[in-house]
Each structure stands twice: as C-alpha cells, then as structure tokens.
Amino acid sequence: MSGEMSAIGSFILALLLAGYLGQQFLPPPKPKVVGLDLGTTFCSVGVFQAGTGEVEVLGDAEGRKSIPSVVSFTATGIHVGHDVQDLIDSNPQNTIYDAKRFIGKVFEPDVLIAESARYPFQVMNNNGSAEFLITTNQTYTVTPEFIGSQLLLKMRKMAEEQLGVPIHKAVISVPAEFDEMQRNYTIRAANMAGLDILRVINEPTAAAMAYGLHKVDVSNVLVVDLGGGTLDVSLLNKQGGMFLTRAMAGNNKLGGQDFSQRLFQHATERVRQQYGVTPSLKEDIHRLRQAVEEAKLNLTVASSTQLRVPLRLLTQGPRGPQETPIIFQEPISRERFEELNADLFQKILTPIKTVLEEGHLSKEDVDEVVLVGGSTRIPRIRRLIAEYFGKEPNTSVDPDLAVVTGVAIQAGIMGGSWPLQVSALEIPNHHLRKRNFS
Numbered sequence: 001m002s003g004e005m006s007a008i009g010s011f012i013l014a015l016l017l018a019g020y021l022g023q024q025f026l027p028p029p030k031p032k033v034v035g036l037d038l039g040t041t042f043c044s045v046g047v048f049q050a051g052t053g054e055v056e057v058l059g060d061a062e063g064r065k066s067i068p069s070v071v072s073f074t075a076t077g078i079h080v081g082h083d084v085q086d087l088i089d090s091n092p093q094n095t096i097y098d099a100k101r102f103i104g105k106v107f108e109p110d111v112l113i114a115e116s117a118r119y120p121f122q123v124m125n126n127n128g129s130a131e132f133l134i135t136t137n138q139t140y141t142v143t144p145e146f147i148g149s150q151l152l153l154k155m156r157k158m159a160e161e162q163l164g165v166p167i168h169k170a171v172i173s174v175p176a177e178f179d180e181m182q183r184n185y186t187i188r189a190a191n192m193a194g195l196d197i198l199r200v201i202n203e204p205t206a207a208a209m210a211y212g213l214h215k216v217d218v219s220n221v222l223v224v225d226l227g228g229g230t231l232d233v234s235l236l237n238k239q240g241g242m243f244l245t246r247a248m249a250g251n252n253k254l255g256g257q258d259f260s261q262r263l264f265q266h267a268t269e270r271v272r273q274q275y276g277v278t279p280s281l282k283e284d285i286h287r288l289r290q291a292v293e294e295a296k297l298n299l300t301v302a303s304s305t306q307l308r309v310p311l312r313l314l315t316q317g318p319r320g321p322q323e324t325p326i327i328f329q330e331p332i333s334r335e336r337f338e339e340l341n342a343d344l345f346q347k348i349l350t351p352i353k354t355v356l357e358e359g360h361l362s363k364e365d366v367d368e369v370v371l372v373g374g375s376t377r378i379p380r381i382r383r384l385i386a387e388y389f390g391k392e393p394n395t396s397v398d399p400d401l402a403v404v405t406g407v408a409i410q411a412g413i414m415g416g417s418w419p420l421q422v423s424a425l426e427i428p429n430h431h432l433r434k435r436n437f438s
Helices: 001-027 081-087 109-116 144-163 180-192 203-210 257-276 283-297 336-340 342-346 348-360 379-389 398-414
Strands: 033-037 041-051 054-057 070-074 077-080 095-097 124-128 130-136 141-142 169-174 198-204 219-228 229-240 244-251 302-317 320-333 368-372 425-427
Touching: 001 348, 033 144, 033 180, 033 398, 041 144, 041 398, 054 244, 054 398, 070 081, 070 144, 070 425, 077 144, 077 348, 109 124, 109 257, 130 144, 141 283, 169 180, 169 203, 169 219, 169 379, 169 398, 180 198, 180 229, 198 203, 203 229, 203 368, 203 398, 219 348, 257 283, 257 320, 257 336, 257 342, 283 302, 320 336, 336 342, 336 379, 342 379, 348 379, 368 398
Parallel strands: 033 169, 169 198, 219 368, 244 425
Antiparallel strands: 033 041, 041 054, 070 077, 070 095, 124 130, 130 141, 219 229, 229 244, 302 320
C-alpha cells in the first residue's frame, strides 16, 4: 500500500515539475478569451497574458489603445472608430454615437423625444425601442445593438491581428445600473459580432479589480467614473472576495464633451471679438473642435497651451459673402479652463454625496476612492475629490484603461490562464436604483 502511495506521490510531483518547467521554458499559450469595454465614448479590448500575469490592452495598427464609440454610414460602406473622425461634421445625420445610452431600453414617447433632441442624427421610436434612421443611397434604420456589434467586431479584429489567433470568446463590462434587458441586448450585440460572452461584469467591479482591490483588505470602495459623456459614481462594499454595489448615482449629461464645449464656445467668442464673425463653415468648426480637444488634453499636464487654427471665415465683401483665410491664435491657461467649467466641476460632488448618504456612510468610512475615465485626469477634478475626502484618490491605474484592465483579468480567469487570479464575484442587488442628476 505504501508503495502505491509513493508511486502516486512521485507521479503528482512529476506532473507539477513538468508544469513548472513548461511555464519556464515553453512559450505561453496565446490568450483565447478577451476582455471588452464597450464604453459610451471609447471602446477597448484587453487580454491577460499567461505566464507573466500581465494585462495587455491591445492597440490598432497605429498603436492607439482605444477607439471612439462612433459608427458612420455612407454610400460606400460602414466606417467605425477612428475612421469616422472626418465624417462627424460632414456626415452628421448618418454618424451614430452614444448608442450605449439607448441599448435595451424601453422609452416613453416623450422621454425618447427629449433624449434624442440633443443629437444631429434622427432617433425613431419602434414600440418604445430606439432605432437610428440612416439615409445614404437608401433609407433604413439600425438598432443600438447593431451599432454596438460594429464596434465589438472592430475590436475583435484588432485582437485577432495582434494575437494571431481567432477570437470567439469574451468577457464584457456593463454599467452597474444596467438591468437584465440591457445586459441581454449587450450580449446580443456581441453575438452579432461573432463573440460568445462567458461573463458580464459591472464596470465599477472591473475597475476595482484593475486596482487590485479584490486581493487586499478593504471594505468600502468609491468608484468615480467620468468619461466623455457621462458621470457614474458607485459605492462598492467588499465582503470577502465578493463585491456588493450599495449605491449608485450620476449624471448622464456630464462629461469631457461638456468641458470641451465650454472651451469651444470661448474660442468661437474670441474669434468673433477679433474678426467680427464666428466660424460657420463645417471645416472651420471641425478644425476648431479638434484644436480645443487637443488643448484640453494638454492642460492636464501643462499650465497653459496655445490654440493655433487655420480658418476660412465667411466675411462680407463688396460683392457679398467671401471666404477670408486667417490664422486664429489664442493662449489658454489651465486657470481659464477651470473658470469656464467651474460650475460643471462642482456638479461632480452631488452624486458622490448622494451615494454616501444612501449607503449610510460618512466620507471617512471610504477606504479607497478610485478614478475611472479620461476626464478624471483633469487636475482640478482630482483636487476637488481629494479636498472633499481629505485624502488623495487612488490613481495608480490609467483611468482610461481601468475598466478594460479589470475585464481582461476576469477574461484570464474564465480562460484558466496561469498564474491563477482571485476572481471578484458580484452580489446581485436587485433593489438598487441609480439616482440621476442633470
């Protein structure tokens, strides 16, 4: 009997030794499960690399780690992500963005009319569901999940090109507020892109995983997610290895686009003051918006920047309107940018206070404040949050890539990648409702 036990022990030891040597000297297997962040403004795809235990956010051919969540329809085809940039102003009625706001939702007619009034494209009501009217060489409608499928297909192809293997399985993130129908329609979008979704994970939980909070001793985590178009604040309570979302609040009409718009309005007013007219040509507006967006990004790392934009202003000449080429130049300081957006920045604190109140916690009870979304790079916003809590928020992870990083970790877990990670489980909170401020 002892001889049999010894043989079994030797066999197990040999297996472990073979596994160890394989990890050390054989190339690690290619990831077969990807993590997907289908964001309102930007999308990303990441993988967990077996062997190293590192997350890699995959880029496109130009090395860009995310793609704009925009799809444009023309007579020649469907254009996705960065390929749409030049079509936003020239083809606005057929260029769809913010589709995530509509996916899987049933609207009252007046609510859908009010929601769609802010967009240049036409939103149709199909028995309470939103559809987008497209007019190219023919007229037809597309659904929000079809828009999502085109974005997911783009990311799937990016992953296949980077990894050199076919991809058919994924983990995907959704806002914590998404109900069962919204989650199912998100899965349907992925299925349309040829992807089998192994798990759906809440974005705040994914962000907490990216910061490694599923492996450390914390109880209360506040996630501030401020992207291009929305603000979401979630209060998570960690119980063992499980996360419970205790409270949610936000503002679905507050984000980086609004901060850029304030700067754009300031720039157009300065053009008017200097030249007597405001930019009206589509090309001028497009150039100015691009310059403003770049200036906003520069001001996250510099105290001042310079707007310099070639414009062709429509001025009144002796024979009527004529195009006058000019070079618009204007210095922009971080202080001026903060003044232009002071009231918008203050609005960020409203949902933070709400989730603490509804979660029955004081701000001193929050163990970690983590930042998600590119707009949390803005120094004034970080300072505002730090002043409110009396401590610095956790900024150890790239806020643009926090969610996709967490989803990629979960994808590695679902794919059984080595080294094994601790999974973050979510406790459903079916009675939770998100408070929206706008």
